Amino acid sequence: MSEERSPSWVDQTAESIVDGKPIDWASLDLEDADPGIAELKRGLKRLAALEERFRSGREHGDGATQDLATWGPLQLRSELGRGSYGAVFEAFDPALQRVVALKLLHPELERQAKQGTVPNRPRDLLAEAQRLASIRHPNVLTVYGAAVHGGAAGYWSDLIDGPTLERVVRERTSLGESEAIAIGLELTSALAAVHSTGIVHGDVKPANVVRSKTGQHVLLDFGASLFEDVESPHAATPATSAPETLMEGRSTRASDIYSLGALLFHLVTGRFPVQGTTLAEVRRAHSERSRSFLADLRPDLSAEFVSTVERALSFQPSDRFASCGELHTALGRCIAGTGEPGGSISIAPGSRVASDETASGDRPRGDRSGTSDGNRDRNREGSRGATGEWTSETTNQGTSEGTSEATREETSDRIGERTGLRQLRRLWIPATVLLVGAGVLLFGREIGRQDGSVASLPEPGPRIAVVPFANLADPADESRYGEIVPSLIRTDLSESRFLSLVSSQRVFGLVERIAGDRRPIDPGRCLRVAEEANAAWMLSGEVLQELPYLIVTAELVDVETGDVIASDRVEGLPEEGVFALVDRLTASLRTRMPLPEQAHEEYDPPIESVTTWSAEAFRQYREGLEDYYRYYRDDARSHFLQAVSIDTTFAAAYLALAIAEGNPEGRPFIEAAKRHMSHVSWREQQSILGFDLETKNRFEEAIRTYEGILERYPEDIETLRSLAFSQRSIGRPEESLRAWERIREIDPRDKEAVNQIAYQSLRLGRMDEALASAEEYLLLDPESANPYDTRGDVLVKLGRTEDALEMYRRATEIRPSFWQSRAKWAALCVRLHRWDEADSLMSWAAENGSEREKSVARLDLALAAAYRGRFAEALRVLERGIREDRMDATFEPIGLKLWTRAELLEVLGKMEASEATLDEWTAEAKKRDHRYAFALEAKAEFLIRSGKRAEADSIAAELGQIVASDPEMRVYYLGVLAWLEREQGNLDSATDILIEMDAEWPEFYTAYHTGRFLLEQGRTADAVPYLERARHETTRLSQPFLAVYLELLLGRAYESLGRNEEAGRAYAYLLETWEGADDIPNVSVAKAEAKRRLQAIAFD
Known part of the structure; x- marks a missing residue:
């Protein structure tokens, strides 16, 4: 072979073509004696000519495609770029009604392919485009179609707007x-x-x-x-x-x-x-x-x-x-x-937040502490609650499947134990949607496109119930493989658009009712679970760990006929990972399922790509969920924090922390979850964004976001949950109640829904319904503490104090660390004048509780003293508590203590010191963006009482601006307006405002002042129901002076209505409570009046 025919000659010529260097074709002897070499030379020359043509086209344009106005159904708008083999255009697709990108091969390639002078690039392009069109992945260009028109082959896809x-x-x-x-x-x-x-x-x-x-x-x-x-x-x-x-x-x-x-x-x-x-x-x-x-x-x-x-x-x-x-x-x-866990969050296990059992949440105005009504009402900024009398509306969200996303029965769970399989995904985990209830992550089945649209989906396929597996080597399933494996299978199968998975919450609820704690579950009971879940197919199986092997078997059964549809057995070394085994198992099962052909062609991502990389992080997370569902929040936080300490990008754990912490404490966690949501589906992204809007108090936008999800997923329990919480947060109890009732229709055993129905019914004054729901909740979950706490709260509102005490005692027996019930128990003891018992409970909590419980107990001890009229003693106790809180860096209780200090100082007549304390509180609250509106309202009302109208007007204007951007703060603005109207002598207008406030946020503050203003108007019969309700409000003890003075107002009202016996009991209660009170004008005048009226009643 001559030198010119050597491989280096071919390479040099090809390189010259690519680099645009001139080639001396005449010297190459294109008519070479060797036909193969001659054809190679001629082919290279054609290639060089083609390259030159396209090189020129890139510089000057090319009429072959430049002059096209349309290409098939697409309307070409402008050229975006050009390469050696074609060009890319911006085009409009009338069918999709959207702008798309169109990639066209040069028509010359089609002609040359027909002549056989070059490979058939158009055919290859069409085949590849068809394969690309089958991919639906958030990081892969979405291709809509491919065709040949006018001799030009091309495909059209999403047009992505952004920098390369x-x-x-x-x-x-x-x-x-x-x-x-x-x-x-x-x-x-x-x-x-x-x-x-x-x-x-x-x-x-x-x-x-x-x-x-x-x-x-x-x-x-x-x-x-x-x-x-x-x-x-x-x-x-x-x-x-x-x-x-x-x-x-x-x-x-x-x-x-x-x-x-x-x-x-x-x-x-x-x-x-x-x-x-x-x-x-x-x-x-x-x-x-x-x-x-x-x-x-x-x-x-x-x-x-x-x-x-x-x-x-x-x-x-x-x-x-x-x-x-x-x-x-x-x-x-x-x-x-990297030292950069996706953001600025730095968490160490055992930190203060890890031991903080209280969930922030929708607190009644003035709630002095955390609240077991828990976590999702995103923390109204302030609240006038009582010592220890937190409501438990959102507690024990539990066994409900979620806190944040997608737990309808029809969707599937996405939880995975992330062990093995080379630990796929440690940073931007696309499993950002947490379902609080059964301990699973659920993901939707819609695929988000880059422009925010949603790909069309097939109708849901056969409904599958994945039941717990038998753990043969560990019948009690202490290793939890019997739960973990089916959860992973559910996760994997839920990726299919052609299957409908019964939610884990529904399965676990049925297992609990049908099989109880019995493990393993016998086949007959498993079948009953599937039947009651209305499943067409049931997937059951066994797990066997025989070191060093892990063996998993599974069987898919037709629920109606009992016929086995598919079965398989996989085994591998434990270090291979449970995920890898389940991936292989589900891949095998899918091929045997009688599904449409498209179902067998869809992409099946590895389980690890939608969960966390660490088995231990997942285990901590799962245990955290179980504690969270029972409202054992201290333990839950510790587990969640352990999870994100192991896997610093565990999005679901960050989301769980955000929900548990509430607002604003949870904001860093929701930001972390957002940073890791880039791979999730459209619906999941919407849910995360909706929760983010809630943390920013943009509830109307959040509601619209959730309603958009429900248009496509009307039975999505988690979205209904989120909608209910948002509705409640902006004072729409009827709408919130309807959402909870809809959840109960979908799943009658949803404990959180039943719990919330009890509280929303209370809020609407439907006492019988509230009690019935509380009883139902207790029947659903008699072994947890929170149902007793909920029933206690309802009984308090009904005036059945002794029965309520028994409920709180029972809750603390079941869960000694369930401090919310202990605090309520202590608060009721104060109201019942069981001083020693109350002091013992509060002192124990102040010494032995979590950091939050200690802080709350320090406040409760001060409030108990103030309730007895011992305001100077209360102030000393409070100052000690503030010092200790500062040492613990616990701002929120400090803020509530500052409010209490201001009120105590005002009662003691120390007005300058009271105002200075309010100034300190508002400055702290503004700096920390925490309860600022509540602090402003308290200060404005103080200024009005002090005759400083101009300063109060200024605060009212600032509150008006806050409400314009955060409608949830409207209740504080209305409070100030009511006092301003009263100060101007417009008592009718002031009362109307308070009635409106009470309809939105019924609590001690609104009930007390509405009743008081009605009395001042002479509308005694209208006033009594408000004052009686204030007497039984769980937030009563947060304002100890008013809580006792209330009895004088009720006594006057009862007398006016001829109800002297009730009036006498009210006067006697005030005198007994303030028997050893400080000798200060406000207390002394009230005691003298009560004593005089009581004597007059006795004389009559």
Whole structure:
């Protein structure tokens, strides 16, 4: 063979074509005697001509596509870019009614393909586009269709608006490690989806990744994978191409992994690992193994990240990661070394918040502490509650399936024990939706597109009930494999758009009722569970751990006939991971399910891609949920915090913390959850965003968000839950109650719904319904503390104090650390004048409780003294509590204590000191953005009572501005308006405002002052119901002076109505309570009047 026919000659000629260098064709003897060599030369010349034409087209435009006004059904608007083989246009799709991107191959390629002079690129493009159209992944370009029109082949897809990573790096020089890891995790997930369809991308590079407006990184331009042959070595970009692609013209999954490594290298350095200005230079560098190393360019990067990138860049494909999933896992592990857990949250197990059992939540105005009514009412900013008398409306959200997202029976659970399978996903985990109730993560089945639209879905397929598995080596299932494995299976199957999974909450509720604590559950009871869940199929199975093997078997049964539809058995070493075994098991089962053909073609992501990478983090999270459902919040927080300490990107655990903490304490946690939601479905994103809006007190927007979800998922229990809480937060108890009742219709055993119906009925004055729901709640969950606490709260409102005391005692017997009930028990003892018992309970809590309980008990001890009229003693106790709170850095109780201090000082006649305390409180509240509106209202009312009208008007104006942006604060604004109207002599108007307030937020403050204003108007019969309700409000003891003075007002009203016996009891109660009270004017005058009136009644 002559020299000119050598392989180097071919390479040199091809390189010249790519680099645009001139070629002396005359000297090459195109009519070579060897026909094969002659054809090769002629082919290279055609290629050179084609390249020159397109090179010219890029510079000057090309009429072949430039003049097109339409292409098939699409209306072309403008050219976005042009490459060697075609162009990309912005187009409008009338059918989809949206702007799309259209990629067209040059018509010349179609003509040449027909002539057989070049490979059939149009045919290949159409085939690849069809495969791409089957992928629905948030980080992969959504392709809508492909066709040939007017001799031009093309496909149309989403048009992503945003900068490419090439531009981002150019503008910023380089990115930080944690940001690069986050991007890498998105792209490895995307490539895993692409590879699962048999497609090789072939040109992964910064210019082919776009950052959308939502912050997602979307992989574009799959055309290079069509040009893998030696004739077109330039199809891929040299700077990011793998050695084998450049030297052999071969693109594989391994070469995509190399390209992704080169992209990561570029993100953190602004350079590429192999340098060269021409294809020949880059190829030579590869052959000489000459390249830059990451550690030399960025010595500040973690060793683990550097090692991960370097492995991806290995020269030999076999030395790289075996799959994108394996690279994903390695990137996940890197985040631990960045010191940047996705944000500014830094949590250590055992920190103050970890031991803080109280959930913040919808507190009645003035609630002096945490509240067992718990966590989802996002914390009205202030509240006038009673010492220890927190309501438990949202407590024990439990066995309900969720706190935040998607727990309808029809959707599926997504929880996974994240052990093994190379621990896939440690940073931007797409499992951000937590379901509080049965301890699972549920995910929706709609696929979000980049423009926010939603892909159409098939009708839900067969309804499957996945029941607990028998743990053969551990019948009591202490290892919990019998629960974990079916949860993982449910997670995996829920990814299918063609299946409908019975929610774990529904399954667990039925198991509890049908089988109790019996484990394993016999087949007959399992079948009953499936039948009552209205499932068409039941999946049951067994788990056996015979060291070192883990064996899982499963059987899918037709519930109606009892026929076995499919069964399988998988086994593997424990270090392989439960997830890997379940992935294999469900993949096998899916192939045997009688489903549409499309169901067998859809992408089935690894379970680990939708949960957490750590088995221990998952175990902590799951145990936290179980405690949370029973409202054992202190233990729950500890578990959640342990989970995020192990996996600093565990989005579901962050969301659980956000919900448990409430607002504003939970804001950092919801921000962390948001940072890790880039991979979740449209519905999940909407739910997270809805909860985020709640934390920002934008409830109307949150409600619209939830209603949008319910349009598509009308039986989504978790969205209904969120809607109910939001409705309640803006004073719509009727709407909130309807949402809870709808949940109970869907699942009659939903404990949280029954619990909430009790409280919302109380709020609406429907006492019989409230009591019936409280009784029902107790029957559903007699072994937990919270149902007794709820029933106690209802009985208090009904005036059945002794019965309520028994309920609170029972709750603390079941759960000694259930401090909310102990605090209520102590508060009732104060009201019943059982001083020693109350002091014993409060003192014990102040010494032995959690940090929050200690702080609350310090306040309660002061309020108990004030209730007896011993205000000076109360002030001393309070000052000691404030000092101790400051040492513990517990602001919220300090804020409530500052309010109490101001009121005590006012009662003692120390007006300047009282005003100074209010100034301190408002300054602290504004600085910390915590209960500021409540502090302003308290200060304004004090100023009005002090005759400082102008200053009060100024505060009212500021509150008006706050309400304009946060309607939930309206109750505080109305309170100030009522006092201003009264001060001006407009008592009728003031009373109307208070009646409106009481309708929205019925509590001691509104009931007391509404009754008082009605009495001042002479409307005694109207006043009595309000005053009587105030007597039984659970927030009564937060204002100890008014709580006792109330008896004088009621006594006057009763006398006026001729109810002298009741009046006498009211006067006697006041005198007995204040028997040893301080000798101060307010108390002395009230006692003298009560004594005189009582004597007059006795004389009559």
